Amino acid sequence: MHTLYNPKQHVQTPYLFFTGKGGVGKTSVACATAVALADQGKKVLLVSTDPASNLQDVFEIELSREPVEIPSVKNLYASNIDPEEAASVYRENTVRPYRDKLPESVVNQMEEQLSGACTVEIAAFDEFSHLLADDGIFKEYDHVLFDTAPTGHTLRLLTLPTAWSGYLEEATHGASCLGPLSGLGDKKDMYQKAVESLSDGKKTTLILVARPEESTLIEANRASFELGEIGIGHQMLIINGLLQTHDENDEVSAAFYEGQQEAVKKTPEELRAIQTFSLPFVSYSLTGIDRLRQIVSDTPLVEFKEDDDNTELAPLSELKDVIDDFSDNNTRVIFTMGKGGVGKTSIAAAIAVGLTEKGHKVHLTTTDPAAHLDYMFKDSAIHKNLSISSIDPEVEVDNYKKEVITNAGELNDDEIAYLQEDLESPCTEEIAVFRAFADVVERSEQEIVVIDTAPTGHTLLLLDSSEAYHKEMSRSTGDTPESVKKLLPRLRNPEETGVVVVTLPEATPVFEATRLRNDLIRAEITPKWWVINRSLYATGTTDNVLKIRAASEKQWIKKVQEELADNCALIPWMKEVKLAMNK
């Protein structure tokens, strides 16, 4: 068993970055750490740049960009920065001067190019840098805590010498990912200083937060490797929400406990080398100072009395209803979409098997490693009407790059280097994967196609505008694959295509799913179903700790039901991944 996390003993550097997959409790752990350090007499600044941040709820106070003193905790200051807002301010500043100078179609094209995920990422880094490079902040506070960390991709971009010499200055070779930085070449020193502070182990600790679940541990391992490679070597792992005891007589409780233990045992090798602590699974929610103090105290398990939650939920559908609906409407293409770790592959597989059982011919495609699906179907013979294929993003990107280089014709070394640099752009993966599944969707004329991923609205809109552009080019090139051209109108046709948003009954996953949905709606695609996966509430557990957690899911289920979904299904938490065959 890992030692319980105690910030007073375990925190050693002035800067702390918390990173981890959405929903692992980064913000809660950061807040508890901040309160503990402040209680020790240290002057602490807690900065939230998580767009899903619930810092305001946690401290029960209105926050802004400027640090505000938390009234109930001496020495603790907090500030809240929304990088999406920062990105949209940047976008608006860039576009506004041209609104009345250039026609609308031209302005729209500019706006879409500035709406990608990387614009938000860079805007967030810009905010970090101000604080990291400011000696004043460093002197004023003993500790500065960030509830998110920059990604390896952002940092790599910034460490490329070309980011400064080429990308930012040469209009002929600008990458829009770095949009928020362009024209700001004078910030170079600030960014360099920020990167230096990050890689100084005496100044900065990277705190990887994970749940005792395989997918979050894998994500922590990936972040650890990627950020370590860039030089952020001082790292610590916190496994959050480890169930300490369980009710032997409650089937759900026992399975939940065993599932956690197995996941922890399977912690990736490299991650084991990192200093690791744990925080217990507690029934109380981490809002309010008392609870934050208690979770990192010597007695974290003492109960808080929760108010009785009398929220009534409207009747919910089950996965069976989702399958019936698609079967009855003869939907040809079904996408399950959601952030990693919500179980969208299992849901896609379950839908595919369900439709096969109803007599449809089904093709299931997954972007997860194929081994995963093989595992899911291991114990049962796959129905003869179900075929399975997989798209490996890495292989697709590789093929795509090769195709580009080969088709580019006669190039000299300089030119190849130039082309390769463009191919490192983050859009490459999305485009390569998108092309691969455009080919799969072609099959839907003969069979129902179920895919465990979906393009983002941003990609679709980019393709839409480039499609118009390619029409102009078709006389000279005519090389947009037929499958890609046909795809967008088909995706937009609700008779033909159904999108299923998969999420979990918790704050961050619901927030992230909402963002995916809004992005799709921008591209004129409305999800047909929302599936809320792994609900403890739906299990009817009687375990003392789990049942309080289960009740806290109700507010999120209600939110999805009432505000977000046209149709909503709830799926109980299950230990086995064999979900598909057990319905």
Added chain:
Amino acid sequence: MKKVEIFDPAMCCSTGVCGPSVDQNLTRVASTVYSLEQKGMDIKRFNLANDPAAFADNETVNRVLQDKGADALPVTLLDGEVTKVGVYPTNEEFAEWLDVSVEALTQKPRVRVSVKLD
């Protein structure tokens, strides 16, 4: 020497590899422009995503956009006059305007071997 200006649509990158298909035409233009720049020719490219001011401030380009919208891009100006709308110039056109041979635009330079003299 003649002056060539190319006004691109908004794109991530000037080689077009982020598009739905590899556009050979875009990769060709990117490398041709690059090699012409290396030869010291007066040739410039503007990307709408990074340099909207160039589009708004250039009266000729602005007029084309007001008339035809974003579909008019790419627009090519030769000595300030519109020569191409909605398509990129061919290598033959580049060669003619800038008085270089077409071969010079496509030919591979000799491999450079660097020798270390310690």
